[in-house]
Amino acid sequence: MADGAVPRFWREIPQRYSLIGNQCGKCKKIYFPPRESCPECRRRSIGHMNGKKLSGLGKIITYTIIYEAPENFEAYVPYPMAIIELVEGPRITAQIVDCPLE
Amino acid sequence: MREVAVIGVGLTKFGELWDKSFRNLISEAGAKAIIDSGISGREIDALYVGSMSAGRFVGQEHVGALVADSSGFAHMHIPSIRVESADASGGLAFRQGYFSVASGMNDIVVIGGVEKMTDVVGSEATDTLATGLDQEWEAFFGSTLAGTYAMIATRHMYDYGTTREQLAKVAVKNHANGALNPYAQFKKAIPIESILNAPMTAYPLGMLDCAPVSDGATALILCAMEKAKKYTDNPVKIIGTSQASDIFAVHGRNNICTFQSSVYAAKKAYTQAGISAEDIDVAEVHDCYTIAEILAIEDLGFVKKGEGGMAIDNKITTLDGKTPVNPSGGLKAKGHPVGATGVAQIAEIVFQLRGDAEKRQVKNAKIGLAHNVGGAGASCVVTLLEAI
Ligand SMILES: [Zn+2]
Numbered sequence: 202m203a204d205g206a207v208p209r210f211w212r213e214i215p216q217r218y219s220l221i222g223n224q225c226g227k228c229k230k231i232y233f234p235p236r237e238s239c240p241e242c243r244r245r246s247i248g249h250m251n252g253k254k255l256s257g258l259g260k261i262i263t264y265t266i267i268y269e270a271p272e273n274f275e276a277y278v279p280y281p282m283a284i285i286e287l288v289e290g291p292r293i294t295a296q297i298v299d300c301p302l303e
Numbered sequence: 304m305r306e307v308a309v310i311g312v313g314l315t316k317f318g319e320l321w322d323k324s325f326r327n328l329i330s331e332a333g334a335k336a337i338i339d340s341g342i343s344g345r346e347i348d349a350l351y352v353g354s355m356s357a358g359r360f361v362g363q364e365h366v367g368a369l370v371a372d373s374s375g376f377a378h379m380h381i382p383s384i385r386v387e388s389a390d391a392s393g394g395l396a397f398r399q400g401y402f403s404v405a406s407g408m409n410d411i412v413v414i415g416g417v418e419k420m421t422d423v424v425g426s427e428a429t430d431t432l433a434t435g436l437d438q439e440w441e442a443f444f445g446s447t448l449a450g451t452y453a454m455i456a457t458r459h460m461y462d463y464g465t466t467r468e469q470l471a472k473v474a475v476k477n478h479a480n481g482a483l484n485p486y487a488q489f490k491k492a493i494p495i496e497s498i499l500n501a502p503m504t505a506y507p508l509g510m511l512d513c514a515p516v517s518d519g520a521t522a523l524i525l526c527a528m529e530k531a532k533k534y535t536d537n538p539v540k541i542i543g544t545s546q547a548s549d550i551f552a553v554h555g556r557n558n559i560c561t562f563q564s565s566v567y568a569a570k571k572a573y574t575q576a577g578i579s580a581e582d583i584d585v586a587e588v589h590d591c592y593t594i595a596e597i598l599a600i601e602d603l604g605f606v607k608k609g610e611g612g613m614a615i616d617n618k619i620t621t622l623d624g625k626t627p628v629n630p631s632g633g634l635k636a637k638g639h640p641v642g643a644t645g646v647a648q649i650a651e652i653v654f655q656l657r658g659d660a661e662k663r664q665v666k667n668a669k670i671g672l673a674h675n676v677g678g679a680g681a682s683c684v685v686t687l688l689e690a691i
Contacts, residue, residue, distance in 0.1 A: 217443075234440055263461070263559065265453035266506040267445060271433060272426045274445040279503075282446050284454055284554040292554040294441045294451075 220255040222291055231255075233291035259287040264297070304405040308531040308538035309688065311340025311524030312650045317638030318488040320518040325361045325419040326373035328520035332643075333374045333413055336522035341534045344376065348409035350383040353396035353416040354642035359431040361419050370415060389435030390591065391546075392416065393521070393645025394675030394684030398544050400525050410527050416646030417520035428516045432641070435678030437552040449513055449592065451553050451679045453505035456594035459560045460507070462609065465597065467507055469612035471498040473593040474511055474635055476621055481632025483663040488517055488638030512593040517638035521646040523653070539653045542670070543572035543687030551681045560609075562680030565602035569674070572685040573604075576670075580604030583626055584668040585655045587648035589676035589683075590633040596620075599674055600628060603685075622665060630655060630663045645675035649686055656690035 222233030226249030227242040233255060239246035264283040267274070274280070281297040313335025315328050323331075329352065337344060350371055358364045371383035386396035393416030403409040420428055429449075433442040436451060459465045475495050481487035493511065501509035531538035547567035550556045556563070573579055580603060588603065590596035597611030605626045606614045614620060620628035631637045631651040634644060652671035654660045673686040 262554075263454040263458035265450050265457060265508075266503070267447060267450050268503040268505060269429060269447065269449065270426070270445060271430045271442065271447060275426055277445070280445065282444070282450055282454065284559065294444055294446050294454075294552065294554045296444050 220257050222253050222255050222289070223250045224253040225249065226251055231289045231291055233287065233293060253289070255287050255289050255291070257287070259285040262286050262292060305407060306528035307401050307404045307541050308526055308528045309523050309541065309649070309653050310526045310531050310535045310538050311336040311342070312653050313337070313339055313522045314486050314647060314650055315520045316486055317517045317519035317640060317647075319421045321421070323518060325357060325363060325417060326369060328419060328518060329370050329415050329417040329522070330374045332417070332520035332522040333415055336413065336524050340524040340526070342411055342524060342526075345379070346411050347376065347379070347381060347413055349381055349400070349403060349412045350374070350376065351396040351400035351412060351414050352383065352385050353387070353392035353394070353645060354385055355387060355389055355392045355418060356431050356434060356641070357418075359423070359434070361422055370417070388682045388684070389677035390589070390639070390641040391645055391675045391677035391682050391684050392642045393647065394649070394673065394686060395546060395645065397523065397646060397649055397686060398546060398684055401541055401544055404525050404527055410530060412525050414523045414525060414646055415520065416643035418640035418642040419518050420516045420640060421518050425516070440552050441554070447505060448679065449508055450505040452592040452594055453508045455553065455559050455598070455679070456507050456592070459594060459597065462560055463612065465612035467499065468495065469615050470507070470512055470593040470597070471495050472615045473590065473596045474498045476615070477590060477629050477633040477635040480622060480630050480663055481636025483661070484632050484637060487632045487636050488515055489632070489636045508592055508594065514591045514634035514639035517640040519638055519640035519643050519647070521643045521650050523646060523650060537657045538691060539656045540689045540691050541686065542689045543576035543685070545571035545575065546682065546684045547571070548682050549680055553679050560598070562598055562602050562676065562683060564680050564683035565599060565674065565676065565685070568683045568685040569603045572687050576687045578670065578687070582670055583672045584670050585630060585652065585665040586626060586628050586672040586674065587631060587633070587651050588628055588674040589644070590629060590635050591639060591676070593635070595676065596628065596633065603672065603674060622663060627665045630660060630665055645673070645684060648673040648675060649688070652688050656688055
C-alpha cells in the first residue's frame with residue numbers, strides 16, 4: 202500500500218486528509234466517506250449530494266492498541282486506533298496520534 | 304422447492320500442514336466425503352467451493368476449475384463454482400449448492416471449502432484477513448481484523464461490563480472441546496492464566512483470544528431428500544438457510560456491539576424452519592476471536608444482548624450446558640482455514656446430529672445451527688439442520 206502513485210490510493214486524498222464528506226440535500230444527513238447516494242433517500246438523493254467539510258472534532262466511541270500490524274505498519278507498533286464520532290454525525294476509524302499509550 | 308439432505312462428510316486435519324498443497328487438501332476432503340456418502344463420482348452434478356483468498360494465500364485464482372480437475376472430475380466436465388464472502392465463503396458455498404438441489408436443477412452436489420494460509424508469513428496473513436474489512440476506510444489507516452474485533456470488545460466491556468476473564472473463558476471452553484476432537488488443530492486444554500498472559504494482538508485481545516492461521520479443507524455431499532435414503536440411513540435434513548448483510552465498515556453501524564447480519568440471518572432461518580432459538584440443541588458459531596462468540600450467542604438469541612459474558616460464567620454453552628456452543632473446539636481450537644470454516648461448522652453439526660461426535664457428543668442433539676460470519680459482520684450465513 203506504500204506506493205502513493207497508485208490511483209486507487211490518491212483518488213481519495215482530498216477526503217482522507219481534509220475530511221471532506223457530503224450531505225444529502227433531501228434529509229440533510231451527513232456522510233463520511235462521501236456516498237454517491239443517500240441510503241435513506243436513495244433515488245431521490247441522486248444529484249443532491251453536496252460536498253461538506255467536516256470539523257475533525259469528535260468523541261471516541263471505542264479504541265484498541267494494535268500490537269500485530271499489517272506489513273506497512275509493523276514499524277509503528279504498538280499504536281492506538283479508535284472509532285470516532287465526528288460532531289457532524291459520521292463515524293470513522295482512525296489512528297490516534299500525539300497520545301500517551303494508556 | 305424440495306427437501307435437501309447432507310449425506311456425506313469429509314475433512315482433512317486442520318493445522319500447519321507443510322506437506323499438503325491447496326489442491327491436495329480439497330481433493331482429500333472431497334474423496335473422503337464421497338466415500339462417506341456411498342455415491343459414485345459419476346452421480347455428481349456440480350461442485351461448489353468456498354475459498355476466501357486463494358489468490359493472495361497461494362497465488363491461485365480460477366479455483367472452481369482447479370478443484371474440479373484436482374478432484375478428478377475434469378473428464379466429466381461438470382460445472383464447478385467458486386464462492387467468496389470473506390470467511391463466510393464456505394457457508395455461502397453450501398447455501399448456493401443447496402439452492403441448486405432444492406430447485407430441482409441438480410440431484411447431488413459436492414460442497415467444498417478450502418484455504419491454504421501458512422504459505423505466507425504472519426503479517427501477510429494479517430493483511431489478507433483485513434481484506435474482509437473496508438480496505439479504503441478501515442485497513443488503510445492501520446486497522447486489522449483483530450483490531451476491529453478488539454474495538455468491539457472494548458465497547459462491549461464498557462456498555463455491558465463484560466470482563467477480560469469472560470473473554471478468556473470462551474477460549475478455555477473451546478480448547479477443552481478441541482482436546483476431544485481428532486480433527487482439531489489444538490488438541491489440548493489451556494488454563495485461563497495462559498490466555499490472560501499471552502502477548503497482546505490488539506488490546507484487549509491477546510494472541511490466545513484469536514483463532515489461528517490454518518490450512519485445511521472440508522467437503523459435504525448434498526442430495527435431494529427423496530433420493531437420500533438410497534445412500535444412507537441417517538441423512539441430515541437442511542431445515543433453514545439464510546444470508547444477511549450489514550453496513551460494510553464497522554464504524555458505520557449505529558451499535559457496534561451487535562452484528563445485524565447475524566440477527567437477521569438467524570431470524571429468517573428460524574422462521575423458515577418454524578423454530579426459535581430455544582429449540583437449538585447444539586451450535587457451531589463463528590468465534591474467530593473470543594469476543595465474536597459472545598456477540599454470536601447474543602445475536603442468535605441464545606441469551607439477551609449484553610449477557611453473553613455472564614453466559615460464559617454460568618456455563619450455558621459448555622458441552623453439557625443448556626445450549627452447547629462449538630463442541631468441535633470452534634475456530635479457536637479446531638482451526639480457521641477461512642474458506643473451509645463455514646463448511647467445517649456444518650460438518651460438525653452433521654456429526655453431532657448423526658451421533659458420530661464421539662467424546663464431544665452433545666446428548667440428544669436433534670436440531671443444530673451453524674453460524675458463519677464474513678469479515679467483521681458485513682455478511683453472515685446461518686444454516687439449520689435436523690436429524691431425521
Ligand atoms: Zn437522505
